[in-house]
Amino acid sequence: MLKYEEIAHNIERYIREHNLRQNDKLPSTEEMMNEYQVSKSTIVKALSYLQQKGMIYQLRGSGIFVRRTNRKGYINLFENQGFTSLFDYSNVSAKVLAIEELGANEEVAESLNIAVGEPVLYVKRLRYIEEQIFCVEESYFNKMTVPYVNKEIAEQSLYQYLTNVLKVKIGYSDKFLHVIKLSEQVAQLLELEKDDPALLTEEIFHKGNGEPFNFSKITYHYVNSQFYMASVEMK
Amino acid sequence: MLKYEEIAHNIERYIREHNLRQNDKLPSTEEMMNEYQVSKSTIVKALSYLQQKGMIYQLRGSGIFVRRTNRKGYINLFENQGFTSLFDYSNVSAKVLAIEELGANEEVAESLNIAVGEPVLYVKRLRYIEEQIFCVEESYFNKMTVPYVNKEIAEQSLYQYLTNVLKVKIGYSDKFLHVIKLSEQVAQLLELEKDDPALLTEEIFHKGNGEPFNFSKITYHYVNSQFYMASVEMK
DNA sequence: AAGTGGTCTAGACCACCCC
DNA sequence: GGGTGGTCTAGACCACTTG
Numbered sequence: 237m238l239k240y241e242e243i244a245h246n247i248e249r250y251i252r253e254h255n256l257r258q259n260d261k262l263p264s265t266e267e268m269m270n271e272y273q274v275s276k277s278t279i280v281k282a283l284s285y286l287q288q289k290g291m292i293y294q295l296r297g298s299g300i301f302v303r304r305t306n307r308k309g310y311i312n313l314f315e316n317q318g319f320t321s322l323f324d325y326s327n328v329s330a331k332v333l334a335i336e337e338l339g340a341n342e343e344v345a346e347s348l349n350i351a352v353g354e355p356v357l358y359v360k361r362l363r364y365i366e367e368q369i370f371c372v373e374e375s376y377f378n379k380m381t382v383p384y385v386n387k388e389i390a391e392q393s394l395y396q397y398l399t400n401v402l403k404v405k406i407g408y409s410d411k412f413l414h415v416i417k418l419s420e421q422v423a424q425l426l427e428l429e430k431d432d433p434a435l436l437t438e439e440i441f442h443k444g445n446g447e448p449f450n451f452s453k454i455t456y457h458y459v460n461s462q463f464y465m466a467s468v469e470m471k
Numbered sequence: 472m473l474k475y476e477e478i479a480h481n482i483e484r485y486i487r488e489h490n491l492r493q494n495d496k497l498p499s500t501e502e503m504m505n506e507y508q509v510s511k512s513t514i515v516k517a518l519s520y521l522q523q524k525g526m527i528y529q530l531r532g533s534g535i536f537v538r539r540t541n542r543k544g545y546i547n548l549f550e551n552q553g554f555t556s557l558f559d560y561s562n563v564s565a566k567v568l569a570i571e572e573l574g575a576n577e578e579v580a581e582s583l584n585i586a587v588g589e590p591v592l593y594v595k596r597l598r599y600i601e602e603q604i605f606c607v608e609e610s611y612f613n614k615m616t617v618p619y620v621n622k623e624i625a626e627q628s629l630y631q632y633l634t635n636v637l638k639v640k641i642g643y644s645d646k647f648l649h650v651i652k653l654s655e656q657v658a659q660l661l662e663l664e665k666d667d668p669a670l671l672t673e674e675i676f677h678k679g680n681g682e683p684f685n686f687s688k689i690t691y692h693y694v695n696s697q698f699y700m701a702s703v704e705m706k
Numbered sequence: 707a708a709g710t711g712g713t714c715t716a717g718a719c720c721a722c723c724c725c
Numbered sequence: 726g727g728g729t730g731g732t733c734t735a736g737a738c739c740a741c742t743t744g
Contacts, residue, residue: 264711265710265711266711275733275734276735277733277735278733280713281732293681295679295681295742297711297742298680298710298741300710301681310647313548408525408528408701409702410525410699410700410701412697412698413670413698413699432652432668433668433669433693445530446530446536456650463647464645466646467643467645468643469641469642473714499730510717511717515730516713516714529729529731530722532721532724533728534723534728534730535730
């Protein structure tokens with residue numbers, strides 16, 4: 237583990253264990269340098285990581301403060317890692333509706349940057365948080381990267397499987413958000429009515445080498461899902 | 472202007488002017504060091520800024536590449552600066568529905584971290600992009616920070632007014648997203664039907680010193696608005 | 707004036723990719 | 726093995742806040 241990652245985790249733990257609240261002050265950068273015996277840049281890097289995450293804010297001339305505005309039950313849109321890791325204490329599960337090998341249609345081929353008809357794995361799941369229906373997810377994986385998935389894997393965390401078993405390195409992702417009226421079919425799955433509102437996201441995940449390997453369409457249950465986003469004025 | 476900001480802008484311009492496409496390669500960090508006559512860290516900082524923005528991705532061992540996946544017409548959720556600056560070539564306007572001085576109710580007081588009844592400025596606007604209704608926005612400003620707004624200002628960019636005239640320094644913001652059914656009243660404003668879907672966001676903007684000064688509730692037109700978000704696997 | 711965060715440097719060393 | 730990005734250092738100097 238890198239030094240700045242370790243320091244960032246320690247600071248997060250420090251905030252948690254000292255039960256610090258919004259606007260509480262953290263030790264100064266100089267104190268942290270001494271405590272962790274690293275150079276200033278390393279501390280700065282750890283802090284700017286935490287700032288991106290929305291954990292802290294820094295004020296030149298006065299100090300480092302806890303931000304922590306988390307409303308409970310909101311999904312942080314910034315995290316890339318799927319939901320399983322997000323809900324520390326939550327009960328996340330999935331019901332697998334389909335696993336098939338298909339040829340890519342035009343939309344999928346375009347998104348995965350492959351030719352139409354190339355083999356992809358299609359996984360359709362209904363996802364639950366705390367026993368509540370959360371979303372319907374349709375995922376297409378490039379078969380070159382993800383040659384195999386079974387029901388047991390898909391019921392758990394596909395993210396864990398990809399990173400830990402297949403050793404896929406995730407680089408970056410693009411997400412597109414739309415608000416729609418539900419179709420009859422999806423409404424049934426979510427136990428809602430046709431024409432009820434929903435958030436539909438299209439996400440394309442890229443490997444560490446820039447190659448797209450996963451295209452997903454996710455329809456969220458409008459009552460059971462809420463989202464949070466932290467922004468920092470980046471200069 | 473700081474060195475790394477200037478370099479970042481130059482790189483963006485370089486991409487634009489050379490009409491680079493997705494996955495095209497940029498000069499190496501070493502070449503950039505020579506070109507701009509700065510140390511490696513400065514280049515690294517400029518690049519990591521562009522990476523956050525979703526402009527580029529970097530691959531250890533092989534180089535720096537253009538990301539640029541922008542679908543046209545999607546609003547980048549990352550940018551903090553209001554919409555006016557986002558649509559470079561677009562026609563953004565606003566119709567002012569109300570400007571009033573009010574006492575903060577409980578929700579507003581809580582969000583702005585002031586006492587109930589403290590004076591706030593309330594601004595309600597209908598916003599258009601390319602002549603299309605885009606959203607209804609209700610904003611509450613702490614009167615200590617924003618003592619005055621008039622119709623002419625609110626028809627233009629409040630963001631410009633705040634930063635350039637009032638010299639408010641924006642620090643960070645929190646956004647909460649919900650999908651809802653429209654009420655009769657808001658539906659009329661958006662020229663939609665009651666119970667049509669909508670994205671409702673609540674945003675709290677903080678000043679550079681951490682003090683919240685603006686609480687806004689924005690309801691987006693579900694047909695005329697779409698959103699984009701770039702994420703990078705942050706280690 | 708003292709304290710604190712932000713930028714920048716010059717250089718070392720490491721991890722990874724590709725030939 | 727050569728090229729390229731990523732981490733880290735030690736220290737200088739600057740910008741801002743607070744007493």
